[in-house]
Amino acid sequence: MKYKAxxxxxxxxxxxxxxxxxxxxxxxxxxxxxxxxxxxxVFTAFIPTGLYMQETxxxxxxxxxxxxxxxxxxxxxxxxxxxxxxxxKYDDIPYQVVTEISCHAMxxxxxxxGTRTIIDIGGQDSKAIxxxxxxxxxxxxxxNDKCAAGTGRFLEKAAVLLGIELDExxxxxxxxxxxxxxxxxxxxxxxxxxxxxxxxxxxxxxLEARANIAAGVHLSAARRVNNLLGRxxxxxxxxxxxxxxxxxxxxxxxxxLLKSKFQVPGIDLIYAGALGAAVYAGRHAAASPKIxxxxxxxxxxxxxxxxxxxxxxxxxxxxxxxxxxx
Amino acid sequence: xxxTPARWNSTTASPADRPPDPPAPPRKIQTPxxxxxxxxxxxxxxxxxxxxxxxxxxxxxxxDSATNSAAAAPDILRPEQFSAFIQAEQKALIDALGVRxxxxxxxYTPLELLNxxxxxxxxxxxxxxxxxTAAGELFTQSIFCDFTKSCIGGFEQGDPFYKAFDKVxxxxxxxxxxxxxxVIELFTPTRLLNLPKLRDSGDSxxxxxxxxxxxxxxxxxxxxxxxxxxxxxAEIIVYNKLRLLLRKFSELRKRAxxxxxxxxxxxxxxxxxxxxxxxxxxxxxRLCKHYETLPASPPSxxxxxxxxxxxxxxxxxxxxxxxxxxxxxxGARVVIEDHCAGAxxxxxxxxxxxDPCLALANGYLDQSPCARQRPLSDAIDFSARLxxxxxxxxxxxxxxxxxxxxxxxxxxFIARFHQLGLPVLALSNDYSESDRGQLLTRIEAFLxxxxxxxxxxxxxxxxxxxxx
Numbered sequence: 001m002k003y004k005a006x007x008x009x010x011x012x013x014x015x016x017x018x019x020x021x022x023x024x025x026x027x028x029x030x031x032x033x034x035x036x037x038x039x040x041x042v043f044t045a046f047i048p049t050g051l052y053m054q055e056t057x058x059x060x061x062x063x064x065x066x067x068x069x070x071x072x073x074x075x076x077x078x079x080x081x082x083x084x085x086x087x088x089k090y091d092d093i094p095y096q097v098v099t100e101i102s103c104h105a106m107x108x109x110x111x112x113x114g115t116r117t118i119i120d121i122g123g124q125d126s127k128a129i130x131x132x133x134x135x136x137x138x139x140x141x142x143x144n145d146k147c148a149a150g151t152g153r154f155l156e157k158a159a160v161l162l163g164i165e166l167d168e169x170x171x172x173x174x175x176x177x178x179x180x181x182x183x184x185x186x187x188x189x190x191x192x193x194x195x196x197x198x199x200x201x202x203x204x205x206x207l208e209a210r211a212n213i214a215a216g217v218h219l220s221a222a223r224r225v226n227n228l229l230g231r232x233x234x235x236x237x238x239x240x241x242x243x244x245x246x247x248x249x250x251x252x253x254x255x256x257l258l259k260s261k262f263q264v265p266g267i268d269l270i271y272a273g274a275l276g277a278a279v280y281a282g283r284h285a286a287a288s289p290k291i292x293x294x295x296x297x298x299x300x301x302x303x304x305x306x307x308x309x310x311x312x313x314x315x316x317x318x319x320x321x322x323x324x325x326x
Numbered sequence: 327x328x329x330t331p332a333r334w335n336s337t338t339a340s341p342a343d344r345p346p347d348p349p350a351p352p353r354k355i356q357t358p359x360x361x362x363x364x365x366x367x368x369x370x371x372x373x374x375x376x377x378x379x380x381x382x383x384x385x386x387x388x389x390d391s392a393t394n395s396a397a398a399a400p401d402i403l404r405p406e407q408f409s410a411f412i413q414a415e416q417k418a419l420i421d422a423l424g425v426r427x428x429x430x431x432x433x434y435t436p437l438e439l440l441n442x443x444x445x446x447x448x449x450x451x452x453x454x455x456x457x458x459t460a461a462g463e464l465f466t467q468s469i470f471c472d473f474t475k476s477c478i479g480g481f482e483q484g485d486p487f488y489k490a491f492d493k494v495x496x497x498x499x500x501x502x503x504x505x506x507x508x509v510i511e512l513f514t515p516t517r518l519l520n521l522p523k524l525r526d527s528g529d530s531x532x533x534x535x536x537x538x539x540x541x542x543x544x545x546x547x548x549x550x551x552x553x554x555x556x557x558x559x560a561e562i563i564v565y566n567k568l569r570l571l572l573r574k575f576s577e578l579r580k581r582a583x584x585x586x587x588x589x590x591x592x593x594x595x596x597x598x599x600x601x602x603x604x605x606x607x608x609x610x611x612r613l614c615k616h617y618e619t620l621p622a623s624p625p626s627x628x629x630x631x632x633x634x635x636x637x638x639x640x641x642x643x644x645x646x647x648x649x650x651x652x653x654x655x656x657g658a659r660v661v662i663e664d665h666c667a668g669a670x671x672x673x674x675x676x677x678x679x680x681d682p683c684l685a686l687a688n689g690y691l692d693q694s695p696c697a698r699q700r701p702l703s704d705a706i707d708f709s710a711r712l713x714x715x716x717x718x719x720x721x722x723x724x725x726x727x728x729x730x731x732x733x734x735x736x737x738x739f740i741a742r743f744h745q746l747g748l749p750v751l752a753l754s755n756d757y758s759e760s761d762r763g764q765l766l767t768r769i770e771a772f773l774x775x776x777x778x779x780x781x782x783x784x785x786x787x788x789x790x791x792x793x794x
Contacts, residue, residue: 083763101771125764137778143768145727145754 002067005040008266011113014040020076020295022285023064024277025057026100027084030123030152031243034060035274036068037282038302043068044271053084074300077285079103079277083124094291098280100273101141105129107276108239109136112263116235119225119254120272121244123152128229133237136276142231150224152244154190158217161194162210169214170249176208176215183220190220214249222253229258238262241272402616403609405590412600419446419600420490426549429491429514431477431507432499433666433696434521436538436686438561438676441603442553443545449599450488451667452480453642459757465509466502471726472757473642474502481513489513493548495541497521499698500731517544525691525699535687542683558682564603569672571610572598576669578617579661580716583625585617588636588660589649592668596643632658632776635718637709637739639726640666645757648724651766658773662716664709665724670694673708697739698731705735706742713748720749720776722769727754749775 005014021038028049036043045063050056057080065072078095080088081103088095108115109131118129129141144150159166173179180197182190197213240262244250255261267275285291403411419427427446430437440447452458453476461482462475480488494516496507507518519537522530546553575594578586586594594613597606625631634652641649641663652658664670676689697705713721721743725732736752743750751772753765 083767086763086766099767099771099774101767102774125767132778135778138771138775139778140749140775141771142752143764 001044003042003044003267005037005042008042008111009113010111010263010266020285020291021068021070021074021300022076022278022281023061023078024103024274024279024281025060025078025080025082025085025088026103026271026273026277027053027057027080027082027088028100028123028243028273029083029125031270032056032060032082032084033271033274034064035271035278036064036070037278038068038070041068042267042275044267044274046270049084053087054089056084057088069303070300076291076295077281077288079281079284081273081277094284094288096280096284098277101127101129101143102138103273103276103280104241105131105138105276106136106279107272107274108241108265108269109133110275110279111265111267111269111272112237112239114237115239115263116237117229117232118239118241118272119229120242121151121225121240121250122242123156126151126225126228126242128225128232130232130235136279140232142228144224144228149190150221150228152242154221155217155244155247155250157191158194158214161191161198162214164210164214167246170218170247170251172211173214173218173249174252176211178212179215179219180209180212182213182216190217215253218247218249218253222250222257225254226257234258234260236260239265239269239272241269243270245269402612404613405586405593408593408597412597415597415601416448416487419448420486422446426493427491428545428548429488429494431494431496431503432521433671433693434497434499434690435495436541436690437603438558438565438682438686439538439542439545439553441561441564442557443542443549444551445545445549446602448487448491450477450480450494451599451640451643452476452485452487453640454645454647454757456757456759458483458485462506466505469728470502470505471639471729472755473640473726474506476642476757477503477506478509481510493517495519495544499696502730517541522691523698523700525695525704526701531688531691534691535684538683538687538690555682558686559678561603562676562678562682562685564607566675566678568598568603568607568610569675571607571614573669573672574614575610575617576662576672579659581622582630583623584633584659584661585620587653588634588663589646589653591660592641592646592649592663595668595672598671599643632720632773633661633716633718634658635662635664635709635713635716635721636660636668636724637664637713637721638724638736639729639732639755641668641724642757643667645755647762648722648753648755648765648769651762651769652722655766656770656773660722661718662712664694664712666696669712670708696731697735702735702738706739709739710742710746713743713746718748719780720751720772722772723750723752724755725752727756749779 019039021036024035026033030049032047032049034045043064045060045067047056047059047063061072061075061078065075073092075093078090078093080095080097081100083100085097085100088097104118104120104127108118114133115131116133118127118131120127120129125143127141127143130139131137132139155169156166159169162169164172182193182197194213194217197216198209238258238260240251240254246268251262425444425446428440429448429450430440431450437447451473453473455476458479459472459475460479462470462477462479464482465478466475491514494507494510494514496503496516496518498504498518498520504518507516510516519541520533521537522533524530542553572595575586576591578584579591594610597610649660652660662669671693674689674693677685679685694708695705699705723736723739723743725736727733733754740750740752749772751768753768
């Protein structure tokens with residue numbers, strides 16, 4: 001997917017983009033995201049995380065370069081983040097790792113400069129991050145303990161149990177008028193609670209029961225996230241990032257619980273981590289005289305320019321369900 | 327000045343407690359290697375203990391072999407050699423014949439009495455292994471902390487060290503540790519003693535004194551020999567010296583460029599629980615002197631490591647996962663710990679005069695408190711004080727998952743650290759092996775937060791200077 005930088009920056013001003021191509025790769029536990037910045041353009045790519053992180057990262061980079069019309073050797077800098085950041089190696093391109101907490105903060109800051117508080121829900125982690133709106137740096141953060149309650153994994157389990165696709169779960173939950181009580185924080189026990197709730201449902205109002213269970217699951221997960229946020233407090237300028245931010249059911253139940261509205265971004269904030277990583281890559285590149293010398297000696301050339309337009313659809317991404325990845 | 331507030335020292339006027347941190351003498355830079363090569367080995371004369379001959383000879387040979395392996399430092403047992411030394415001591419304890427052996431679980435156990443009774447003794451606090459934890463879970467519910475499970479698990483697994491003891495003593499500190507004692511009874515005779523929780527009440531003192539007397543009488547029965555007041559007094563003096571010395575090791579880490587890592591300090595501190603004090607004293611004295619003669623060199627510019635405090639639940643012997651991530655992988659330093667297997671137990675001194683059992687009761691009750699004791703503010707004050715004295719940049723508050731005490735009181739601890747302007751990362755810990763990546767992410771991001779804060783402060787100060 002290709003964006004014009006000024007379209008995704010709430011302030012309308014892009015102060016991060018380097019002239020040289022830089023890449024942020026966010027290798028999550030479920031999905032991997034890549035962002036390439038060049039001039040004032042932003043390219044994104046998403047693929048599910050494979051068994052081998054390096055292969056996943058290479059495939060992301062390949063797609064980004066292909067769409068941009070650049071060579072691998074044109075890449076000035078890569079910053080890796082996410083669960084798989086440690087296992088990546090690049091011999092030919094300068095590479096650094098930054099934690100996904102810092103990257104999500106920077107990514108959200110770049111897109112929504114007024115952001116002070118971030119909720120990030122991914123495939124296996126949920127976090128609440130307080131950031132400095134002047135710099136996009138993390139001031140404080142809290143994360144779930146290692147249990148997957150309140151994360152994308154929890155929602156994924158619920159969708160399987162209800163026999164629906166994950167991206168249907170949120171919209172179906174929104175239909176409910178009476179969320180079912182799902183009290184358990186544990187995925188395993190919540191599953192048995194849902195089985196008994198489903199068993200109680202009558203044949204003729206099957207759809208209603210399903211919506212109520214879906215809504216109950218969202219509420220249970222949201223309460224957990226709300227507790228997390230309670231530990232650092234909410235400051236106005238709220239952003240929702242990570243794969244689960246694509247889920248309208250979660251979006252709504254969190255806004256209700258928190259009694260606050262999320263800011264609406266101009267780009268899918270599943271890419272917040274990768275975008276933040278790319279911003280860091282840009283800074284590293286800008287600080288390096290060696291990289292400047294390289295481009296001075298041989299400016300990069302784009303072989304083709306991707307179709308113009310602020311948000312171009314890209315068919316190759318549709319096959320992946322990215323509503324859960326972290 | 328030792329950072330012990332009056333409260334924790336109120337009962338003592340011991341000279342042993344007074345010597346301040348000796349500043350490193352100004353002298354020419356000398357590598358430890360060149361200094362040590364000139365000194366002869368005196369290891370074998372170090373042992374003057376009353377322990378049995380067989381145990382001594384086994385332990386001595388272990389010391390010798392450990393020393394020989396470090397040809398560069400013949401008379402000094404270096405921190406990285408402590409593990410092998412302790413392992414040999416543990417084996418010697420298992421093999422020792424003709425001596426009664428007693429184990430204890432909790433730091434509120436007066437070691438002075440165990441030693442005065444002439445029993446071989448050691449603390450059972452191995453942890454960090456998921457197999458040991460799982461073995462303990464045969465007896466507990468899942469919501470016991472992994473340390474409690476490990477205490478039981480060592481017995482269930484038939485660990486020869488755990489099986490070596492004639493009796494296990496424990497103090498009733500929290501409900502789960504009390505239950506653990508009851509389960510251990512299935513394997514080894516145990517004695518549960520009571521620890522009053524309200525440390526500022528006079529009744530608590532009287533009651534604890536009577537518990538200490540019962541502990542002594544039980545030991546007399548176990549050892550089959552009397553425990554005289556003079557013997558107890560002598561042990562108090564020895565243990566005071568040892569605690570002071572271990573505190574000095576810890577305080578070496580107050581230097582801007584600490585000569586000891588957090589891991590090395592814990593390696594040394596472990597010996598307190600496994601090695602006979604009269605054997606350990608000279609070993610620690612030599613090592614301490616060695617460190618004190620090293621010049622306190624400032625870190626080279628840009629090389630300053632982030633200084634962290636670890637506070638919270640016990641970091642069991644073997645639970646080094648978080649420490650490895652912090653120090654080895656991310657290059658920060660743990661300069662002080664406020665938990666009962668770190669520096670905390672060395673911040674108290676027992677009165678050396680008067681009725682020795684009363685002195686033990688008061689001294690142990692007055693020690694830097696476990697957060698299970700009330701008022702909680704004492705524990706928080708102590709923790710805050712350590713954080714300031716050691717000039718830390720941030721605090722890792724690590725509590726064992728399901729710990730009702732350190733888990734719930736984290737809010738109060740964290741609030742105090744925040745008041746001091748210290749960033750805190752709370753981590754719930756257990757002995758599983760699957761969450762390494764998650765821990766790494768959290769700690770790495772926490773170090774980023776600290777660095778960012780320091781950068782902001784530096785920029786601010788710079789601006790301030792320019793304005794002025």
